[in-house]
Amino acid sequence: MKNIYLIGMPSSGKSTLGKRLARELMYFFVDTDRMIIREEGRTIPEIFSQSGEVYFREAEARVLRSIRPGGSQVIATGGGMPCFHDNMAYIKATGVSIFLDVSPEAILARMQVHAQEYPADATDRPLYNPYDDELLGTLRQKYDDRIDIYRQADITITGDATVQAVLDRLGDWL
Numbered sequence: 025m026k027n028i029y030l031i032g033m034p035s036s037g038k039s040t041l042g043k044r045l046a047r048e049l050m051y052f053f054v055d056t057d058r059m060i061i062r063e064e065g066r067t068i069p070e071i072f073s074q075s076g077e078v079y080f081r082e083a084e085a086r087v088l089r090s091i092r093p094g095g096s097q098v099i100a101t102g103g104g105m106p107c108f109h110d111n112m113a114y115i116k117a118t119g120v121s122i123f124l125d126v127s128p129e130a131i132l133a134r135m136q137v138h139a140q141e142y143p144a145d146a147t148d149r150p151l152y153n154p155y156d157d158e159l160l161g162t163l164r165q166k167y168d169d170r171i172d173i174y175r176q177a178d179i180t181i182t183g184d185a186t187v188q189a190v191l192d193r194l195g196d197w198l
């Protein structure tokens with residue numbers, strides 16, 4: 025069966041929803057950030073600080089192309105992945121894509137709540153510091169920069185997505 029790609033900003037719910045969706049469909053679940061961490065044997069902040077973002081984007085493109093098409097997998101992609109190395113064209117050519125469209129304001133709130141609940145995770149995303157006063161501005165800028173690519177997804181779900189809403193929209197795509 026076709027692979028399903030979840031795309032969208034960090035904290036848009038790709039991992040949370042992806043795991044539930046995979047369970048419902050009896051698909052495998054994979055997370056490209058996790059694949060990179062495993063392949064590199066380093067955390068994402070370590071990759072960014074030691075090797076730079078350009079290196080990270082190359083690793084992303086490589087990992088994406090290593091996933092078997094037609095493998096019945098739900099794939100949570102990194103927040104920036106569709107926007108580099110023609111990855112969005114590759115995603116569209118190899119599966120069904122779903123954009124979780126969550127506003128920068130809602131993302132900010134989620135990141136802040138998450139940082140309070142799990143302070144150890146606060147440094148997980150090198151581009152987004154939950155304690156930075158400028159975070160909302162950063163999120164708005166990234167969202168604006170990326171939205172034209174994200175909107176190329178086959179399906180867009182706006183706001184809080186439920187598994188049932190995604191299954192309804194997936195309909196004939198699978």
Ligand SMILES: Nc1ncnc2c1ncn2[C@@H]1O[C@H](COP(=O)(O)OP(=O)(O)OP(=O)(O)O)[C@@H](O)[C@H]1O
Binds near residue numbers: 035040138
């Ligand atoms: N529909 C939702 N409503 C409110 N909070 C949510 C929702 N979905 C996920 N969250 C919360 O937002 C945070 C990020 O969710 P999740 O890890 O699924 O996002 P993500 O898109 O995979 O992020 P990343 O790109 O960092 O991997 C978590 O704390 C999660 O509990």
Ligand SMILES: O=C(O)C1=C[C@@H](O)[C@@H](O)[C@H](O)C1
Binds near residue numbers: 103149
């Ligand atoms: O939005 C981004 O560019 C990123 C999102 C995360 O999923 C990671 O892929 C990394 O922290 C970069």
Ligand SMILES: [Mg+2]
Binds near residue numbers: 038055
């Ligand atoms: Mg995730």
